[in-house]
Amino acid sequence: MTQLDVKGEVFAPNHPDFDRMVLGAMFNQVDPGRRPALMVRPKQVEDIIRTVLFAREQGLRISICSGGHSWSANHLRPGSILLDMSYFDAYEIDRDQMIARAGPAIGGSVLLTKLMGQGLFFPAGHCKGVCIGGYLLQGGFAWHGRKLGMACESVLGLDIVTADGRLVHASATENPDLYWAARGAGGGFFGIVVRFHLRIYPRPRYGGMLVHGFSMKHLEHVFHWAHEVGPEVPNTVEFQLLASQRAMNLFGPGIEAVAAIFADTKEELADAQAFMRKSPVKNKAFIRTGYWNMPISLMYRFAMSHYPEKHHWGVDNMWTHASAESLIPHLRKIADTMPPPPTHMLWLNWHPPVRQSSMAFSVEDNIYIALYGGWKHAADTPRYGNWARDRMQEMAHLSTGIQLADEGLHKRTDRFLSDAHYQKMDGIRLQRDPGQLFHEWHSRPV
Ligand SMILES: Cc1cc2nc3c(=O)[nH]c(=O)nc-3n(C[C@H](O)[C@H](O)[C@H](O)COP(=O)(O)OP(=O)(O)OC[C@H]3O[C@@H](n4cnc5c(N)ncnc54)[C@H](O)[C@@H]3O)c2cc1C
Incomplete structure (x- = not known):
C-alpha cells in the first residue's frame, strides 16, 4: 500500500490549507511549530484501521485529536499521521440501561445538556468545546465531580483501535489492561478510542x-x-x-x-x-x-x-x-x-x-x-x-x-501517575504497542 485509501479526508503538507487545517482544531492559539507528516479525518472505523496499517508500513507514528483542547497541543508531533476524529461525534442514550454511548469528538457540554433535558446527568467538564476523547482519558474534573468522582470512573467500556490495527472492546472483563490504562493515561494512551460506553445518572434536583x-x-x-x-x-x-x-x-x-x-x-x-x-x-x-x-x-x-x-x-x-x-x-x-x-x-x-x-x-x-x-x-x-x-x-x-x-509537560515535568502505575503502564504499552506507533506524553519524571 503506497497510497492511503480512506473514505474520509487526507491532507498532505503540500495542501494549500494544511497549516490552517492542522492548527484550526486547537483551542490554544500558541503555535508550537510542530507539524505532522499527514493529517487524516476518518469517517469510519475502517479508515482508522487503514491509517494504522499505512503508518506502520511507512514507518510513521500516530497522534490523535478529538476536541483539540490539549493546552500543550499534545497531538502535534513531527513524523506522525494526525488523526482528527471530528466526524466521530455521534451518541445515543439508553435510558433503560442508564448508559450513553458516544464518540470521542462529542463536546461534553453537548452530551450533558442533552442528558439534562431528559432528566439525566453525566459528569462532564466545565467548558464548552472540550471533547470527551481527551477529557475522559486524562481523568476529567466534572460538574458534580466531587460526588460522582473523576469522570473516567463513569467509563464502563471503550471501543479501541489498537496498534496492530484491530477494533477491540475494553471493559472490566474484556481487555482489562486497556480498560485500566485508558482511565488516566491521558495524552499518553496507546490506542485510538472510537467510542465510549458511559454510566449515566439521574439529574440532581x-x-x-x-x-x-x-x-x-x-x-x-x-x-x-x-x-x-x-x-x-x-x-x-x-x-x-x-x-x-x-x-x-x-x-x-x-x-x-x-x-x-x-x-x-x-x-x-x-x-x-x-x-x-x-x-x-x-x-x-x-x-x-x-x-x-x-x-x-x-x-x-x-x-x-x-x-x-x-x-x-x-x-x-x-x-x-x-x-x-x-x-x-x-x-x-x-x-x-x-x-x-x-x-x-x-x-x-x-x-x-x-x-x-x-x-x-x-x-x-x-x-x-x-x-x-x-x-x-x-x-x-x-x-x-x-x-x-x-x-x-x-x-x-x-x-x-x-x-x-x-498539563504543560512540554515545558515542565512532574509526576502524574504513582510509581507503581508508571511501571504497570510501561508494561502494558510494551505489550500493546511494541513498535511505539503511539507517542508518550511530552515528558515524564525520570
Ligand atoms: C477551555 C478549557 C477548559 C477545560 N476544562 C476542563 C474541565 O472542566 N475539566 C477537565 O478535566 N479538563 C478540562 N480541560 C482540559 C481538557 O479536558 C483536556 O485538555 C482534554 O485533553 C481535552 O480533550 P479534547 O479531546 O478536547 O482535546 P485533544 O487535544 O483532542 O486531546 C488531548 C489528547 O488526548 C488524546 N486523545 C484525544 N482523543 C483521543 C482518542 N479518540 N483516542 C486516543 N487518544 C485521544 C491525544 O493524545 C490528545 O493529544 C479544559 C481545557 C480547556 C482548553
Missing part, C-alpha cells in the same frame, strides 16, 4: 452557584479560610477560588469564592451552602450573592467567561496538601505578578475519597492549584508564555504531582 467576591488585598485571609474549611466542605460542592486582575469580569484585582452545588434534596442544598454562610471572612467580601439555581447553560457561560476563545495560553498546575503558611506567600507572588485577564489562578478544594476502581489515574490531593496564563496577541508570547510554568516551578517543592487536564 438542584444545580446552581453562590459567589463571594473579595479584593486582592484580602488574599491572605481568604486563602487561610479556604485551606481551613476545605475538609468540611460537603462533596455536593465544588468550592473554587478564582483570582484575577478583574474579579467577576467586572471589578479590579480580586478573588471569587465560588460554590458550585448539585444536590438532590432541600436539606442537602442547605448543608452545601452552610460553610459560605458561616464564613468568617464573608464580611470582607465586596459582593455576596445568594444561592442561585441556574440552568446548566448559565453555569457554562460563567465558566467560559474565564476561558475566551482565540487566545494564547500557557498553563501549569499542581496537587498539594501543603500548609496554608507555606502556600500563601507563593499565592501572593502569583497575584502580584499576574498578567492581565483572562489570566487567572484556580484553587480547587478537592479532598478526594479513597477511590474504589482500579485505574491508571492515581495522583490527586486535597488542593488543586492551576495557573492559566492567557493573552490575545502572539507578540505577547515571550512576555507571558512562561508565567504559569515559572510560578509553578517555584512551588514545586510543595507539589505532590500534577493533573493531566492542565
Whole structure:
C-alpha cells in the first residue's frame, strides 16, 4: 500500500490549507511549530484501521485529536499521521440501561445538556468545546465531580483501535489492561478510542452557584479560610477560588469564592451552602450573592467567561496538601505578578475519597492549584508564555504531582501517575504497542 485509501479526508503538507487545517482544531492559539507528516479525518472505523496499517508500513507514528483542547497541543508531533476524529461525534442514550454511548469528538457540554433535558446527568467538564476523547482519558474534573468522582470512573467500556490495527472492546472483563490504562493515561494512551460506553445518572434536583467576591488585598485571609474549611466542605460542592486582575469580569484585582452545588434534596442544598454562610471572612467580601439555581447553560457561560476563545495560553498546575503558611506567600507572588485577564489562578478544594476502581489515574490531593496564563496577541508570547510554568516551578517543592487536564509537560515535568502505575503502564504499552506507533506524553519524571 503506497497510497492511503480512506473514505474520509487526507491532507498532505503540500495542501494549500494544511497549516490552517492542522492548527484550526486547537483551542490554544500558541503555535508550537510542530507539524505532522499527514493529517487524516476518518469517517469510519475502517479508515482508522487503514491509517494504522499505512503508518506502520511507512514507518510513521500516530497522534490523535478529538476536541483539540490539549493546552500543550499534545497531538502535534513531527513524523506522525494526525488523526482528527471530528466526524466521530455521534451518541445515543439508553435510558433503560442508564448508559450513553458516544464518540470521542462529542463536546461534553453537548452530551450533558442533552442528558439534562431528559432528566439525566453525566459528569462532564466545565467548558464548552472540550471533547470527551481527551477529557475522559486524562481523568476529567466534572460538574458534580466531587460526588460522582473523576469522570473516567463513569467509563464502563471503550471501543479501541489498537496498534496492530484491530477494533477491540475494553471493559472490566474484556481487555482489562486497556480498560485500566485508558482511565488516566491521558495524552499518553496507546490506542485510538472510537467510542465510549458511559454510566449515566439521574439529574440532581438542584444545580446552581453562590459567589463571594473579595479584593486582592484580602488574599491572605481568604486563602487561610479556604485551606481551613476545605475538609468540611460537603462533596455536593465544588468550592473554587478564582483570582484575577478583574474579579467577576467586572471589578479590579480580586478573588471569587465560588460554590458550585448539585444536590438532590432541600436539606442537602442547605448543608452545601452552610460553610459560605458561616464564613468568617464573608464580611470582607465586596459582593455576596445568594444561592442561585441556574440552568446548566448559565453555569457554562460563567465558566467560559474565564476561558475566551482565540487566545494564547500557557498553563501549569499542581496537587498539594501543603500548609496554608507555606502556600500563601507563593499565592501572593502569583497575584502580584499576574498578567492581565483572562489570566487567572484556580484553587480547587478537592479532598478526594479513597477511590474504589482500579485505574491508571492515581495522583490527586486535597488542593488543586492551576495557573492559566492567557493573552490575545502572539507578540505577547515571550512576555507571558512562561508565567504559569515559572510560578509553578517555584512551588514545586510543595507539589505532590500534577493533573493531566492542565498539563504543560512540554515545558515542565512532574509526576502524574504513582510509581507503581508508571511501571504497570510501561508494561502494558510494551505489550500493546511494541513498535511505539503511539507517542508518550511530552515528558515524564525520570
Ligand atoms: C477551555 C478549557 C477548559 C477545560 N476544562 C476542563 C474541565 O472542566 N475539566 C477537565 O478535566 N479538563 C478540562 N480541560 C482540559 C481538557 O479536558 C483536556 O485538555 C482534554 O485533553 C481535552 O480533550 P479534547 O479531546 O478536547 O482535546 P485533544 O487535544 O483532542 O486531546 C488531548 C489528547 O488526548 C488524546 N486523545 C484525544 N482523543 C483521543 C482518542 N479518540 N483516542 C486516543 N487518544 C485521544 C491525544 O493524545 C490528545 O493529544 C479544559 C481545557 C480547556 C482548553
